Amino acid sequence: MTSKSFSKISHYPCLLLTGGLYEGDENKRLEALQLAVELSADFIDVELKAASCLPTLVEHMRNHNSHGKIIVSCYVDGTTPPHEVLLQLVELMQATGADIIKLVTLAADITEIKRIFSLFLYCQVPLIAYSVGERGLISQLLSPKFGGFFVYGSLAGNPIPGLPSLDSIQEAYKLEHVNADTKVFGLISKPVSHSRGPILHNPSFKDVNYNGIYVPMFVDDLKKFFSTYPSPDFSGFSVGIPYKEEVLRFCDEVHPLAQSIGAVNTIIRRPRDGKLVGYNTDCEAAITAIEDALIEHGCNDGEASLGSPLAGRLFVLVGAGGAGKALAFGAKSRGARLVIFDIDFDRAKSLACAVFGEAQPFKELVNFQPEKGAILANATPVGMHPNTDRIPVAEATLEDYRLVFDAVYTPRRTRLLNEADAAGAITVAGVEMFLRQAIGQFNLFTGLEAPEEFMREIVLSKF
Numbered sequence: 312m313t314s315k316s317f318s319k320i321s322h323y324p325c326l327l328l329t330g331g332l333y334e335g336d337e338n339k340r341l342e343a344l345q346l347a348v349e350l351s352a353d354f355i356d357v358e359l360k361a362a363s364c365l366p367t368l369v370e371h372m373r374n375h376n377s378h379g380k381i382i383v384s385c386y387v388d389g390t391t392p393p394h395e396v397l398l399q400l401v402e403l404m405q406a407t408g409a410d411i412i413k414l415v416t417l418a419a420d421i422t423e424i425k426r427i428f429s430l431f432l433y434c435q436v437p438l439i440a441y442s443v444g445e446r447g448l449i450s451q452l453l454s455p456k457f458g459g460f461f462v463y464g465s466l467a468g469n470p471i472p473g474l475p476s477l478d479s480i481q482e483a484y485k486l487e488h489v490n491a492d493t494k495v496f497g498l499i500s501k502p503v504s505h506s507r508g509p510i511l512h513n514p515s516f517k518d519v520n521y522n523g524i525y526v527p528m529f530v531d532d533l534k535k536f537f538s539t540y541p542s543p544d545f546s547g548f549s550v551g552i553p554y555k556e557e558v559l560r561f562c563d564e565v566h567p568l569a570q571s572i573g574a575v576n577t578i579i580r581r582p583r584d585g586k587l588v589g590y591n592t593d594c595e596a597a598i599t600a601i602e603d604a605l606i607e608h609g610c611n612d613g614e615a616s617l618g619s620p621l622a623g624r625l626f627v628l629v630g631a632g633g634a635g636k637a638l639a640f641g642a643k644s645r646g647a648r649l650v651i652f653d654i655d656f657d658r659a660k661s662l663a664c665a666v667f668g669e670a671q672p673f674k675e676l677v678n679f680q681p682e683k684g685a686i687l688a689n690a691t692p693v694g695m696h697p698n699t700d701r702i703p704v705a706e707a708t709l710e711d712y713r714l715v716f717d718a719v720y721t722p723r724r725t726r727l728l729n730e731a732d733a734a735g736a737i738t739v740a741g742v743e744m745f746l747r748q749a750i751g752q753f754n755l756f757t758g759l760e761a762p763e764e765f766m767r768e769i770v771l772s773k774f
């Protein structure tokens with residue numbers, strides 16, 4: 312059976328079974344493994360390619376009264392093979408007599424990971440299975456939920472794409488608490504590794520004793536993603552760049568505020584019917600952060616009697632994408648007057664039209680001189696890590712703004728905020744919006760009240 316299934320597998324065109332990086336002599340390899348036995352190793356990892364040495368190794372273990380376990384491992388080069396091929400490979404590895412088997416693939420798309428998760432149902436010995444690469448990260452982070460035997464992490468100072476760091480396994484993801492009942496939440500974005508969401512949401516779940524995990528999901532194709540992971544295990548999502556607008560099409564229902572904004576940053580899978588319901592928590596997050604800062608600085612004069620310190624003020628918005636739309640609708644709802652700039656003038660015009668504002672060509676931004684007391688809001692990624700020396704407006708124009716807000720939150724203090732500060736403006740950092748939108752998401756994800764002080768503490772100490 313073994314040789315037959317091996318020949319079937321090796322005929323799969325993309326399946327190259329590599330034997331790790333070892334290129335030396337097989338006897339030397341066996342000697343090293345035997346030495347591991349003599350040193351009382353708990354686990355001894357043997358490449359599938361070298362599995363013919365197992366009888367000798369097992370004999371050696373018996374002679375040394377070893378209680379170590381043998382892991383037979385295999386790295387599949389290329390993209391994750393089809394389900395049947397993976398199953399045959401698992402069978403082949405089981406047939407070596409391994410105590411534990413370990414299968415590693417390279418994920419070209421996050422949807423491939425479903426095939427990895429399904430292996431845990433079939434394998435008769437403990438299984439370690441994961442995909443490396445940024446798109447494969449959930450295979451490791453969710454493996455304790457689906458039945459994986461071990462999670463591998465990379466050492467500090469030596470990051471490996473797709474392997475979580477050992478620190479994050481404990482500190483951020485708290486994988487020791489993940490089990491079959493854990494509800495999965497994730498940030499759908501591309502790129503995704505910049506997000507601080509996991510550092511904030513996971514400890515907050517723990518703080519209120521909620522059995523959930525929040526993971527980065529590098530998604531290339533929304534349609535494929537939602538059709539591959541329709542299970543109630545995947546209970547909710549944050550939505551990041553570039554998907555906040557496109558994702559509306561995949562929601563069964565959209566909250567009226569998100570619908571009028573035309574952008575969703577939060578999705579809940581409604582437990583009673585499995586429907587995906589979209590919300591926007593960015594809007595209130597950004598606008599209340601700006602309002603609170605104005606009030607704190609005594610700027611609730613003039614038309615503030617209308618209910619908001621933004622009422623009647625000029626609100627200059629740079630960027631008319633997902634975050635920009637949320638800011639524009641929020642500012643409009645508070646009675647501000649909007650001027651909108653976007654590199655795509657048509658996009659600026661259509662947003663301006665929706666909020667009864669004015670669109671101006673992007674090239675005018677460098678010379679745009681606002682009236683005194685205006686608000687400037689950056690909703691573009693300009694200035695975001697790693698391009699931290701960039702600034703979306705000319706510095707000379709900053710002195711007339713009363714308040715400058717930057718939606719970018721990595722770094723915490725952007726060049727725009729530093730320059731605005733120097734020019735005497737009140738500044739509101741993107742982390743404040745990030746924190747508030749996350750609090751809104753937490754409430755929707757869990758149905759519980761978010762531990763706001765605890766979350767603020769994390770933002771202050773870890774961001």
Ligand SMILES: O=C1C[C@@](O)(C(=O)O)C[C@@H](O)[C@@H]1O
Binds near residue numbers: 593
């Ligand atoms: O814009 C953001 C930031 C975010 O995408 C992140 O990077 O964690 C998460 C989203 O919920 C939020 O709307």
